[in-house]
Amino acid sequence: VWCALGYTPIRDEQARVAGFLHTAINATASVETLGEWRELTERFEQQIAQYQADREGIWALSGQAMIMVTLDLRLHAVNPAFERMMGWTLSQMAEMPIIDLIHPSDRRDVSEVVLDVLHGNGVSEFESRVRHRAGHYRWIRWSARRDGEFLTVVGSDINQERENAMRRSEALLRDN
Numbered sequence: 001v002w003c004a005l006g007y008t009p010i011r012d013e014q015a016r017v018a019g020f021l022h023t024a025i026n027a028t029a030s031v032e033t034l035g036e037w038r039e040l041t042e043r044f045e046q047q048i049a050q051y052q053a054d055r056e057g058i059w060a061l062s063g064q065a066m067i068m069v070t071l072d073l074r075l076h077a078v079n080p081a082f083e084r085m086m087g088w089t090l091s092q093m094a095e096m097p098i099i100d101l102i103h104p105s106d107r108r109d110v111s112e113v114v115l116d117v118l119h120g121n122g123v124s125e126f127e128s129r130v131r132h133r134a135g136h137y138r139w140i141r142w143s144a145r146r147d148g149e150f151l152t153v154v155g156s157d158i159n160q161e162r163e164n165a166m167r168r169s170e171a172l173l174r175d176n
Contacts, residue, residue, distance in 0.1 A: 065155040087133030103129035
């Protein structure tokens, strides 16, 4: 049994201590609850650690480009797939605003989507051309959402898909 004990002096007419009032409160339930809270906290911390490990694993192993962008639109992190797809490393882009990688014709549309996401309007999907380190542009289909102080953006290379559609369109025009 856990108890909370209290002692209060009882004084006589001359303000001398004549005795004590002893109180004992059974605190067993509170102590048990505290132990349960500690166990829940430890389990929660373990779940968070597992979530972080899973997230880092997905980040590293994903075949899709993943980037984290600060709210002032500077790159914070890129995954290995982005580096392979676009030829850039994070250190090469550290001071570059992300919008500088977007094709000039796509910048206004991308800026509008980014502002929409920054204002908390959920996940947005969009397509844009992104400059490869070698200078050419690749079509990427992006999904973006705000995660606190960052935008998390995931992209799939659709360059081949776009090129195939363009060839089909050109063939249709030639045939007509």
